[in-house]
Amino acid sequence: MLCDVCKCNDATVFLTQIVEGKMQKVNLCDSCSKEKGVQDPTGFALADLLLGIGAAEEIEKGAPTEKCVVCGFTQADFKKTGRLGCSACYVTFSEGLGSLLKAMHKGTEHVGKLPQRAHREMELSDRMRSLSENLRKAVAEENYESAASLRDQIRQLEGELSS
């Protein structure tokens, strides 16, 4: 069995860790295990180690030539550093990142703090949804007076959203 990190030497160190009921396995050769500081099992977390390896594999599932149009970061860069280039990279590499994040975290969606700005955007888009729904009803009921007023409100809201 080959080492998961260098993929050239035979693996001599086999690690298994159970994190929240999910089993994670890594096979390493002697020199890679030393490099990753695996000798002291108390001082390291398998997830940290897995990040580099898993990350590279997951990203490879995407198109091999994928490159972030905003910052020029490539999947090869990610493989090397384990870090992304800019916030747009999360969109560029979303396919590979999805399963990586799933394995890494407790959930796949953020449920914590919202910046005020995002909060406002969410409120606006909620309002937009309900206005559109009312407009659809008004049109269906041939209530054109109310439909016209709703349309104006929607236009105004669109202005706010794009500002």
Added chain:
Amino acid sequence: MKFSNVMATGGEWLRGEGPHHQVVVSSRVRLARNLRTRPFPGWARKAERTQILEQIKPRVEELPEMQESFSELLQDLSALEKQVLVERHLISREHAAKSVGSAVVMNRRQTLSIMVNEEDHLRMQSMRSGLQLKSAFKLVDKIDSTLEAKLDFAYDAKLGYLTACPTNVGTGMRASAMLHLPGLVLSEMINQVIQAVNKIGLAVRGLYGEGTEAMGNLFQISNQTTLGEKEDEIIARLTKVIETIIEKEHDARQVLIQKKSNTLWDQIGRAYGVLTFAHAMTSKEALNLLSIIKLGVDLGAFPEDRRLPIDELFIDTQPAHLQKSSQQKLNAEERDELRAQIIRDRLRVFPRPDISKVARESGNGATSEPPNNE
């Protein structure tokens, strides 16, 4: 504020006065944030990093919490000064390696430190003594809310705050506590505890974070995941686990007193003897022996008013602190000699360990912790 003031005014969180201070040295919460339209620091070119810094630093300095702050560009700090900040946990080891295009801003009380262009554009951390994760989060959360009004943070409706490393995405929050666990180490139960903690998705690390060795029986415990859980839920979960570890540590100390008292007094006596008479000491040896003396104070073998001098020695005997206070660069041998000298001087006024006092106190259940009823 000048660097000399930073040296002179030991951080507030270093004074062990917070809740559960016998076991929890300090609590820290950090948030990672990035600007929406800029490349992350590791990928940005030098000129761009400098622009980002110029955009962020004034906004940080004008925070009401940063009145009379210490604000410095990394290239203007000497290697030794950076190391002092690392030893105080005010900047990370990674940040100390940075130069042009990075900065650190911290408040006078050294309870709030903001790194600009570390791995992320902003790393804001708040420190408290003892177990106070909630209040540490409250402060850093407030800073974040103030800054987001002036800076456009990268945020995604599904993934939350976007960070350079996918391990931080979501809340961008890492909450951690530094625990002093000599009881669990001496009774050889520490590995069991670490494994249990790892199993529930929390990380245990050494004194200076990722990849560092555990010295002085000090362990950092922190949340491993940042996506799919609310900030206050993460903090509540971590606090609960830490409270359990505190209980286990006190139990282990009681068992040591009752069943292995000779080993315990031998350890305390030896630590006292070596620290009082040694003429050369590495920082690792110093931390390990000071840890045993700290345990001795907790157990009543030394008077309570000796706690602060010992806590101070933990920091003052670190390599950069030694050299900064002696105002000269020293080689390892010279450092070990100076370290031993400082410890001898401070321990000269230290009374011998009074074991009878411990035995009496634990015998009638008058220690500060409830007796073990198991």
